[in-house]
Amino acid sequence: MKQKVILFDIDYTLFDTEKFKGTNLQTFSLYEEAVDVLAKLKENAYLGIFSEGNHNLQKTKLLKTKIHNSFAKRYIHIVANKEEKVEEILKKYKKYLVFLVDDKLTVLYQAKQLFPSLVTIWVKRGRYALKQSPIEGFTPDAIIGSLRELPPIVLSK
Numbered sequence: 001m002k003q004k005v006i007l008f009d010i011d012y013t014l015f016d017t018e019k020f021k022g023t024n025l026q027t028f029s030l031y032e033e034a035v036d037v038l039a040k041l042k043e044n045a046y047l048g049i050f051s052e053g054n055h056n057l058q059k060t061k062l063l064k065t066k067i068h069n070s071f072a073k074r075y076i077h078i079v080a081n082k083e084e085k086v087e088e089i090l091k092k093y094k095k096y097l098v099f100l101v102d103d104k105l106t107v108l109y110q111a112k113q114l115f116p117s118l119v120t121i122w123v124k125r126g127r128y129a130l131k132q133s134p135i136e137g138f139t140p141d142a143i144i145g146s147l148r149e150l151p152p153i154v155l156s157k
Contacts, residue, residue, distance in 0.1 A: 002097040004045035004154060005075065009082075011051070012103040012126025014038075014147070015061050028064035037147040038070045045154055048075025050089055050100065052082040082107050087114050099154055101147075103129040109138045119157060121150065 011017040014034045019027055041047060047070050051058050058078045062068040079085040083106070090098065090111060099119045100111050108120040122140040123129065142153050 002095065004099065004157070005048055005093055005096040006041060006045050006099040006101060006150075006154065007048045007050040007075070007077070007093075009051050009102040009104070009107075009123075010049060010058055010061055011053070012128065013101055013123045014067065015065065017126060020061075028061055030065045030067065031147065033146055033148045034065075035067065037150055038067060040151050041154060042070060044151075045099070046075055046096075047071050048077070050077045050079075050082065050086075050102075052079050083110055086111050090115050090118065097157060099157075101150065105129070105132045105135055105138075105140070108140050109135045112138065112140075119153070121153065123147070 008014055014030055016029045016031055019029050038047060049062070049071055055078045062071070077085070077089045079089070086107065097117070097119070098115070099121055100108060101121045101123060102108055103123045103126045105122055108122055111118055112120050119142070120140040121142045121144060124143055124145055144150060
């Protein structure tokens, strides 16, 4: 059986970006279930980050919310544009069963096209997820509203 790796987006997936923006970028907080779920998942999979944005700001989010130790450095990928780097990053995980957890349907779709064995999990919350139109011919492997729904999905594979 393949080792499992779960790659998380940061914003709107682990990190409460609405709260951050609403406090003029002063309040660094996670969704309430994030810490417990990461602890649970860590027992069965390697945890990683595949996120886009300003590298220093994204790292600061992980540090200020004290979850940086949940992720081994080699599994942290913060890039300027995920869609440009998705193939390069995911290629590194050919020997793993990869779960990609993101709020952007377009990223999940692109990843699934490149790596059909990947498990796509759409976190349907946040400003992107709520505005996205369906992509014809694509349905994520799972659609969740909270990370609490993630452990049974990972354990079932």
